[in-house]
Amino acid sequence: MKNKIHKYDFLIVGAGLIGSIAALALCKNKFKVLVIDKKKKIPVDERTLAVNANSKDFLSNLGIWASLKSKPQPINKIIIKDYINESPLIFENSSEAMGNVILNSEMLKIVREKLENLKILKTNIDLNPNILLPNENIIINKENYIFKKIIISVGKNNNLNLNHKSIKFDQGHNSFVGFFEHDKDHQNYAYEIFNPYGPLAVLPSPSNNKKKSTFIYSTKNEISSRQIQSLIKKKFKQSHGQLYFEKSMYKFPITPHLRKNNKDFIYLGDSLKSIHPVAGQGWNLGIKDIQKLIMMSRTYPLSYKDFNSIYYSNRIFESTLYFSFTSILNYLYENKNPINTKIIKVGYSSLSNFQLLRDLFIKQAMGRTNLI
Numbered sequence: 001m002k003n004k005i006h007k008y009d010f011l012i013v014g015a016g017l018i019g020s021i022a023a024l025a026l027c028k029n030k031f032k033v034l035v036i037d038k039k040k041k042i043p044v045d046e047r048t049l050a051v052n053a054n055s056k057d058f059l060s061n062l063g064i065w066a067s068l069k070s071k072p073q074p075i076n077k078i079i080i081k082d083y084i085n086e087s088p089l090i091f092e093n094s095s096e097a098m099g100n101v102i103l104n105s106e107m108l109k110i111v112r113e114k115l116e117n118l119k120i121l122k123t124n125i126d127l128n129p130n131i132l133l134p135n136e137n138i139i140i141n142k143e144n145y146i147f148k149k150i151i152i153s154v155g156k157n158n159n160l161n162l163n164h165k166s167i168k169f170d171q172g173h174n175s176f177v178g179f180f181e182h183d184k185d186h187q188n189y190a191y192e193i194f195n196p197y198g199p200l201a202v203l204p205s206p207s208n209n210k211k212k213s214t215f216i217y218s219t220k221n222e223i224s225s226r227q228i229q230s231l232i233k234k235k236f237k238q239s240h241g242q243l244y245f246e247k248s249m250y251k252f253p254i255t256p257h258l259r260k261n262n263k264d265f266i267y268l269g270d271s272l273k274s275i276h277p278v279a280g281q282g283w284n285l286g287i288k289d290i291q292k293l294i295m296m297s298r299t300y301p302l303s304y305k306d307f308n309s310i311y312y313s314n315r316i317f318e319s320t321l322y323f324s325f326t327s328i329l330n331y332l333y334e335n336k337n338p339i340n341t342k343i344i345k346v347g348y349s350s351l352s353n354f355q356l357l358r359d360l361f362i363k364q365a366m367g368r369t370n371l372i
């Protein structure tokens, strides 16, 4: 082993979408960064992401948006329906698209290539994140390193323990994701339908015409592909015409959690929190984590003793709101009783009757508000 010590500003553990994008943003701000991932191969992720307006701007500034070759599909209208109220809730924004749907795997490939070009990514490194410490010697591939800050972005399915406590909310949901083509144009509308057994989202999918959509159905119940397809057919035949499903359907366990603070680490993305996908905001919150980190790195020296705590208390606030909102929403719809029905009706009619409230909802969904 050589004696030389490599000195860096940041170690990022986990090169998923959030860790990789954080690395590019920190490099752009002239920090010295090393990223490690335990896997060599880029995982195949057959999901789509609804990227909100704030995240799109952020990706554009980093030169990532312009590299997307498949056509991101704008979301111009969001239509929400449920099994309790008669009329739908409609959210529209005239000045810009509320979000854009992109392919996860395409973006991950682009950001990983950028990391490779910058020569800041090391894969196949399976360090135990529980024993890492900032400003202490860390051995990676037989070389000595010292990092001022350690960022943990290992997602939610990880082996963090003891030092990385989490509050869990296990709803036992699974999300089923797939694609279908259809005869009619999707008109760039996104749908969220609250069914008695779980929410169903249908979004326009990247494609050369407007005749491909993707769905995410989340439920606690055992359900077959055939049952999901017939539910979607029933709900979307009128708006989308004849539907033709792709054979593969992918299953993702949903395990919402909030990470407790640990002064030695900065948690980003799903390592800090993961929320039910019903609001389509999990990854967008990860982008806000990165934006906050960049802002703090410009404001405070990395050696500032309260750096990590200030970051954490800021980001856990919005994360907790989303965590609670999505969990409560699912709970209310899944547990039909007179009280829950009343609460849903009041919320629904407030959104339906007050334009101001709807505008606030739209701004929040677009990532255009800062809660603190």
Ligand SMILES: Cc1cc2nc3c(=O)[nH]c(=O)nc-3n(C[C@H](O)[C@H](O)[C@H](O)COP(=O)(O)OP(=O)(O)OC[C@H]3O[C@@H](n4cnc5c(N)ncnc54)[C@H](O)[C@@H]3O)c2cc1C
Pocket (backbone or CB within 6 Å): 013, 014, 015, 016, 017, 018, 019, 036, 037, 038, 039, 047, 048, 049, 050, 051, 125, 126, 127, 128, 129, 153, 154, 155, 156, 157, 158, 159, 175, 177, 216, 252, 268, 269, 270, 271, 277, 280, 281, 282, 283, 284, 285, 286
């Ligand atoms: C069905 C579904 C649909 C969704 N749709 C949306 C949406 O429309 N909009 C939205 O905003 N969000 C959405 N989300 C949420 C979004 O997918 C996640 O928030 C986001 O992908 C998390 O990214 P991440 O980089 O934090 O974690 P991950 O993508 O999980 O990346 C973690 C990385 O860390 C690596 N790693 C793990 N352990 C270690 C270790 N010990 N050492 C080194 N590396 C390690 C892994 O190999 C991986 O590369 C959805 C989620 C689901 C389940």
